[in-house]
Amino acid sequence: MSMAETLKADTDRLFTRKRLTNFAIPGAVLAYLVYVFFAFDVPGLAQRASLENARTLVADSYSYKTHVTRDNRNGEIEVAIEGERKGRYPEGTAPDWVAMGETTQIDLGDGHVVFFGPETITYDIPGYGLVEATPGRSGVNAILPEGDLPDWINASKNRLAITTEAGRVTITRNRSEVFRYFTGWELFWFTLDSPYHGLSTGEVATRALSGEAGAIVSDIWNNGMWRxxxxxxxxxxxxxxxxxxxxxxxxxxxxxxxxxxxxxxxxxxxxxxxxxxxxxxxxxxxxxxxxxxxxxxxxxxxxxxxxxxxxxxxxxxxxxxxxxxxxxxxxxxxxxxxxxxxxxxxxxxxxxxxxxxxxxxxxxxxxxxxxxxxxxxxxxxxxxxxxxxxxxxxxxxxxxxxxxxxxxxxxxxxxxxxxxxxxxxxxxxxxxxx
The missing domain is CATH 1.10.3720.10 (MetI-like)
Incomplete structure (x- = not known):
């Protein structure tokens, strides 16, 4: 074999090796990624993912809930931001969308109205109908409109949960609770027991210039909700x-x-x-x-x-x-x-x-x-x-x-x-x- 042929053969082998290497490395990486895809059960993860839970989590990050809770055993009702005692409204007071009385009316907006009666809780849901629930020792006796139960209602013997765009209603034997979402971080500066709660920025600034700056800073610094x-x-x-x-x-x-x-x-x-x-x-x-x-x-x-x-x-x-x-x-x-x-x-x-x-x-x-x-x-x-x-x-x-x-x-x-x-x-x- 001549020198030229030997050189050509060596060159061909070199290029063949390089081509195999160039294809082998991406192929190995692709095979590894395929293995990881199934080893970590990515398809199963995609199936288990809940967009509804993700939306709720995102909504919770920039909004807050006001809870209206009734003790079904004694009929006492309390209203609290995020359901916390530190965010509880003083006894006998409530936001303007809650009308306290023998029958408490809770207006969730857009026609959604919940009534806490002496015995029965009713929820008038636009486009669906009236839902009635009477909690007792034997459980929760619920009366729902005829037809198939929608996905946003979860009903069992001891619990009734209704989730709509206006809010959420949960009824058990011992407690009935309604909460409504609002945008913002409520009580971030002043809690409900602060004399500065509910005041506008201008009003707070006016009081600060009037000699109350120390008290204002103290109320913010010692905020029990946001700490x-x-x-x-x-x-x-x-x-x-x-x-x-x-x-x-x-x-x-x-x-x-x-x-x-x-x-x-x-x-x-x-x-x-x-x-x-x-x-x-x-x-x-x-x-x-x-x-x-x-x-x-x-x-x-x-x-x-x-x-x-x-x-x-x-x-x-x-x-x-x-x-x-x-x-x-x-x-x-x-x-x-x-x-x-x-x-x-x-x-x-x-x-x-x-x-x-x-x-x-x-x-x-x-x-x-x-x-x-x-x-x-x-x-x-x-x-x-x-x-x-x-x-x-x-x-x-x-x-x-x-x-x-x-x-x-x-x-x-x-x-x-x-x-x-x-x-x-x-x-x-x-x-x-x-």
């Missing part, structure tokens, strides 16, 4: 956990990094031990350390800070030791030529070289740990993460969940801006901080 005071303290705890954990880890990791760096530690066994220590503490996730430390020290923000400190000590130790191994020896030799002692060589020959790397990484991790502290706080019982978890578990006041999520996002954005500004001031020397 602004507790929320501010929880955010402070979250930031404090991130700050203590991050900077504590940096302080611990820096001297250990010298022992792990090749050009500063002559003992191979010591370097090996330090590097394995860094691998161990950073190899275990911060959430795992949180659970372990919570068993040892109990719940609290300090436990969360310690979990961040332990994990970041390993990460910082690795980063700092690598930075130390890349320092310029000429600068150290120049300091040594002046007769400087080893500590002085480190202070003036090494530290100035690695400070930009150290500060950059520390400030980045401070920003990242602010997010992590939210989740860690949910486990250790501290910070805004705990309040968010509690609000989610109740599955009742999703507007509070939205409020906490918005605050967490703002907190992360603020920390991102602050760390970037500080990094520019300390490292780049940008006086404007832009």
């Amino acid at each position: 602004h005071k507790d929320v501010v303290w929880a955010i402070f705890e979250t930031i404090l956990m991130a700050f203590l954990g991050t900077f504590g880890a940096a302080i611990v990791a820096l001297p250990l990094a010298f022992a792990a760096a090749r050009n500063f530690s002559a003992f191979g066994a010591l370097r090996f031990a330090m590097r394995r220590l860094f691998d161990f503490v950073r190899g275990v996730d911060a959430l795992i350390w949180t659970i372990i430390l919570a068993r040892a020290f109990g719940p609290g923000p300090l436990t969360g800070a310690l979990a961040i400190l332990v994990t970041d000590t390993g990460t910082f130790g690795k980063i700092f030791s690598e930075a130390l191994e890349n320092v310029d020896n000429k600068q150290i030799e120049g300091i040594a030529s002046t007769g400087a002692k080893p500590i002085q060589r480190y202070r003036f020959g090494v530290i100035p070289q690695i400070v930009p790397v150290l500060l950059s990484q520390i400030l980045y991790f401070l920003e990242s740990n602010t997010r992590s502290a939210t989740i860690i706080g949910a486990i250790t019982g501290g910070g805004i993460g705990l309040m968010l978890t509690q609000a989610i578990i109740t599955q009742k006041d999703w507007e509070e969940v939205s409020y906490y999520i918005i605050l967490i996002i703002l907190m992360v954005v603020l920390m991102d801006w602050f760390s970037g500004w500080l990094r520019r001031r300390l490292i780049a020397g940008d006086e404007s901080g832009r």
